[in-house]
Amino acid sequence: MRSFKEIFEQYSWDEIKKRIYAVTPEEVQHSLYKRKKTLADFLNLLSPAASTELETMARITQSTTQKRFGKTIQLYAPLYLSNECQNICTYCGFSMDNGIRRKTLNNIEILSETFALKEMGIEHVLLVSGEANKTVGIDYFLNAIQLLRPHFAHISIEVQPLSEEEYRALHEAGVHSVLVYQETYHQEVYQRYHPKGKKSNFSFRLETPDRIGQATMHKIGLGVLLGLEDWRVDSFFNALHIDYLQRQYWQTKYSVSFPRLRPAEGIIEPNFIMEDRELLQLICAYRIWNEDLELSVSTRENEAFRNHIIHLGATTMSAGSKTNPGGYSVDKQSLEQFETSDERSMEEIKKIIREAGYDPVMKDWEHYL
Amino acid sequence: MTNLTIADKPFSSRLFLGTGKFGNLEVMRQAIIACESELATMALKRINLQSEADRFLDALQISNVNLLPNTSGARTAEEAVLAAQLAREALETNWVKLEIHPDPRYLLPDPIETLKATETLANLGFIVMPYIHADPVLCKRLEEAGTAVVMPLGAPIGSNKGLRTQDFLEIIIEQSRVPVVVDAGIGAPSDAAKAMEIGADAVLVNTAIAVAQNPVQMAIAFKEAVKSGRRAYEAGLAMPHTEASASSPLTSFLLGE
Numbered sequence: 001m002r003s004f005k006e007i008f009e010q011y012s013w014d015e016i017k018k019r020i021y022a023v024t025p026e027e028v029q030h031s032l033y034k035r036k037k038t039l040a041d042f043l044n045l046l047s048p049a050a051s052t053e054l055e056t057m058a059r060i061t062q063s064t065t066q067k068r069f070g071k072t073i074q075l076y077a078p079l080y081l082s083n084e085c086q087n088i089c090t091y092c093g094f095s096m097d098n099g100i101r102r103k104t105l106n107n108i109e110i111l112s113e114t115f116a117l118k119e120m121g122i123e124h125v126l127l128v129s130g131e132a133n134k135t136v137g138i139d140y141f142l143n144a145i146q147l148l149r150p151h152f153a154h155i156s157i158e159v160q161p162l163s164e165e166e167y168r169a170l171h172e173a174g175v176h177s178v179l180v181y182q183e184t185y186h187q188e189v190y191q192r193y194h195p196k197g198k199k200s201n202f203s204f205r206l207e208t209p210d211r212i213g214q215a216t217m218h219k220i221g222l223g224v225l226l227g228l229e230d231w232r233v234d235s236f237f238n239a240l241h242i243d244y245l246q247r248q249y250w251q252t253k254y255s256v257s258f259p260r261l262r263p264a265e266g267i268i269e270p271n272f273i274m275e276d277r278e279l280l281q282l283i284c285a286y287r288i289w290n291e292d293l294e295l296s297v298s299t300r301e302n303e304a305f306r307n308h309i310i311h312l313g314a315t316t317m318s319a320g321s322k323t324n325p326g327g328y329s330v331d332k333q334s335l336e337q338f339e340t341s342d343e344r345s346m347e348e349i350k351k352i353i354r355e356a357g358y359d360p361v362m363k364d365w366e367h368y369l
Numbered sequence: 370m371t372n373l374t375i376a377d378k379p380f381s382s383r384l385f386l387g388t389g390k391f392g393n394l395e396v397m398r399q400a401i402i403a404c405e406s407e408l409a410t411m412a413l414k415r416i417n418l419q420s421e422a423d424r425f426l427d428a429l430q431i432s433n434v435n436l437l438p439n440t441s442g443a444r445t446a447e448e449a450v451l452a453a454q455l456a457r458e459a460l461e462t463n464w465v466k467l468e469i470h471p472d473p474r475y476l477l478p479d480p481i482e483t484l485k486a487t488e489t490l491a492n493l494g495f496i497v498m499p500y501i502h503a504d505p506v507l508c509k510r511l512e513e514a515g516t517a518v519v520m521p522l523g524a525p526i527g528s529n530k531g532l533r534t535q536d537f538l539e540i541i542i543e544q545s546r547v548p549v550v551v552d553a554g555i556g557a558p559s560d561a562a563k564a565m566e567i568g569a570d571a572v573l574v575n576t577a578i579a580v581a582q583n584p585v586q587m588a589i590a591f592k593e594a595v596k597s598g599r600r601a602y603e604a605g606l607a608m609p610h611t612e613a614s615a616s617s618p619l620t621s622f623l624l625g626e
Binding site for chain 1: 527
């Protein structure tokens with residue numbers, strides 16, 4: 001199978017880094033106003049040189065996003081199925097070496113959480129778990145999806161990397177979209193943060209979107225964990241990945257998320273701090289480069305940032321999120337994966353979106369699609 | 370001006386509206402009312418057919434406005450046919466706007482799946498309105514399959530680029546036995562007027578109105594443009610001449626001078 005690995009190996013981290021930091025203001029201008037944008041333009045727009053053009057980038061981002069997506073924001077909420085995990089990820093609250101109480105939802109608990117989400121008006125749900133293949137593997141997911149499917153219009157899943165056959169099975173069971181983040185494209189740094197468990201296999205993770213694409217999934221969500229390495233370089237590689245995938249799996253939609261490292265119990269401080277201004281620059285760079293990417297901003301981000309991002313490129317937002325299994329109804333006190341910064345309820349977020357002149361969309365999918 | 374008739378239903382307005390992308394459902398409603406459109410499309414995937422009250426559907430309950438469910442999101446004929454059947458059941462309409470785009474980037478219509486779905490749906494008694502490329506041959510094939518109209522694109526959907534496909538639209542209009550509705554790409558009232566001037570039977574507009582700073586005023590601007598374009602067409606628009614024709618140096622010898 002042809003995969004992204006072949007392309008990835010033609011690039012050097014250090015070379016790309018050098019290029020990003022050598023971008024000139026003239027190159028930024030050129031990229032801002034070119035008609036058809038390429039990856040080289042994305043590189044220019046996420047460079048330090050482009051940071052002085054943020055207002056212009058924001059203006060282009062706003063009009064481009066409105067043209068393609070209208071004045072709408074899609075809303076979803078995560079449903080954490082389990083915090084069991086056999087990986088050691090030194091930044092994650094669910095890390096195996098973290099002595100927390102482990103919890104995996106049973107059927108009754110899954111339905112209880114479902115009804116709590118339905119009360120909030122949720123139609124698009126994102127299923128999340130740690131990586132514990134024996135107890136929370138494909139059979140567990142298929143069972144959960146069977147329970148959930150009658151209740152939601154759109155089901156996404158963010159779990160450990162699976163095989164192509166397993167993705168096919170998920171797709172047939174009613175999953176429309178799979179999210180898998182590379183965390184970082186810097187191989188040595190990746191190894192350092194993921195010393196143990198199945199996740200320590202960098203290449204297997206790198207080729208995961210290919211397997212999802214082969215399984216004809218409707219949507220693939222990508223991203224890097226902002227804070228592990230230099231976000232500019234990591235984001236270039238993430239865009240390179242998307243550029244490859246869009247050509248290879250042309251019937252699939254792509255979305256990008258922007259998980260910035262947030263405090264969680266027992267984890268280390270991020271190595272690289274990404275400021276709000278930089279996150280906005282990155283979001284704008286993605287939008288100006290690629291008009292039809294869905295850009296998703298979660299409750300990791302703070303209220304003020306989220307209030308403004310509604311009209312600055314975001315297409316999708318979560319709201320009222322609980323990041324612990326059972327958090328909505330079953331076991332409100334279990335340990336969360338990360339602290340949410342925006343704790344406002346779904347109703348409050350809808351109100352904010354309307355006040356910004358946008359329409360909050362709860363449902364934009366059907367299960368027969 | 371003459372009325373437009375689609376499947377025995379007369380329309381006095383030749384402006385059809387798409388309802389996606391509006392930032393506010395009340396503004397959407399006002400825009401539809403203001404432009405006097407009688408046909409509004411809506412994505413089935415945005416409507417909650419299971420619940421009794423749906424905000425989106427409620428906002429579209431306007432007298433004189435017919436709802437045209439579309440199959441947006443479908444990637445195959447099979448999915449689109451299923452969507453149309455569910456719409457018929459839930460919304461009690463046998464009209465359907467067929468949108469099949471396997472390509473999620475530019476939302477370009479799949480001609481093969483669209484032809485297949487049109488055949489099936491026409492046989493099932495649907496009034497089919499397919500969104501297609503400006504492909505004159507495909508239009509004839511769709512006619513044979515029993516389509517009610519053809520809806521060729523002027524430019525990529527949402528692009529506001531105007532009538533990039535004008536040469537092909539003119540061939541389609543020249544040959545068509547069913548109404549031709551120019552769909553997608555119309556970015557300004559002048560584009561809509563142009564489409565009507567070249568003889569399109571109607572236009573469908575969404576992004577240009579929904580994303581305008583003042584959608585209601587923009588809807589009115591489109592209403593006026595569509596009317597004047599149609600009036601010009603019916604009045605017999607003088608075609609532009611590329612050469613002056615004051616004298617006839619090549620043929621004057623025939624006069625025996």
